[in-house]
Amino acid sequence: MMLIVLFGILFIVIFLFSSKTFSPIPYFPSQPVDIEKIIKALDLRNNQAVIDLGAGDGIVIFNAAQKAKTLNLNTKFFAVEINPILILILHLRRLFHLNKKNIKIINDDIFKMDFSPLTMKQFNNVTIYLYISPWYLEKTILNVKNQTCLPAGRYQKFSVVSYMYPIRSLKKNERFVQGKNKIYLY
Numbered sequence: 243m244m245l246i247v248l249f250g251i252l253f254i255v256i257f258l259f260s261s262k263t264f265s266p267i268p269y270f271p272s273q274p275v276d277i278e279k280i281i282k283a284l285d286l287r288n289n290q291a292v293i294d295l296g297a298g299d300g301i302v303i304f305n306a307a308q309k310a311k312t313l314n315l316n317t318k319f320f321a322v323e324i325n326p327i328l329i330l331i332l333h334l335r336r337l338f339h340l341n342k343k344n345i346k347i348i349n350d351d352i353f354k355m356d357f358s359p360l361t362m363k364q365f366n367n368v369t370i371y372l373y374i375s376p377w378y379l380e381k382t383i384l385n386v387k388n389q390t391c392l393p394a395g396r397y398q399k400f401s402v403v404s405y406m407y408p409i410r411s412l413k414k415n416e417r418f419v420q421g422k423n424k425i426y427l428y
């Protein structure tokens with residue numbers, strides 16, 4: 243009986259991680275060795291929203307939120323994820339995080355989600371973090387550009403940080419930091 247339950251759980255986990263609906267982009271966490279550089283690239287400050295589109299297990303969001311807490315910043319962190327197992331992990335990790343009041347977990351699809359419930363108006367700075375396959379980057383950026391609650395020029399600073407993969411449509415404002423992998427800044 244126990245074996246059947248275990249196989250059932252294993253089957254559900256494999257299904258959720260291989261399903262095109264729940265995991266169109268495979269889950270790979272950002273490299274731990276690059277986390278410090280990534281956090282530096284996020285340029286944490288007050289009245290800033292940091293949005294990880296496809297947050298995985300939250301390695302970036304939780305480490306960055308820890309740093310913000312240490313620096314006494316009110317930065318808000320949004321982890322957007324579609325995979326139910328990763329959503330569960332994100333909620334569990336948030337529960338025990340010292341800066342949990344500034345972390346929000348959002349179960350949504352980064353290609354179509356509406357950013358307005360995040361009440362973007364309260365922020366002066368917005369930073370989007372991405373670590374997704376190159377062929378999905380443009381699709382995600384297009385959704386970001388289509389958000390009426392994210393008007394260009396409203397923010398003191400609006401930036402995009404992309405781990406490992408450059409974003410072709412933002413090329414003219416590109417810089418990068420060399421970690422184990424490149425960290426692109428726009």
Ligand SMILES: C[S@@+](CC[C@H](N)C(=O)[O-])C[C@H]1O[C@@H](n2cnc3c(N)ncnc32)[C@H](O)[C@@H]1O
Binds near residue numbers: 264296297298328350
């Ligand atoms: C390469 S992982 C990156 C994880 C995390 N951002 C990090 O840097 O460690 C990409 C993540 O995007 C999630 N994902 C894929 N398609 C998605 C979609 N349409 N909407 C929301 N999340 C998605 C996957 O489940 C996966 O966790």
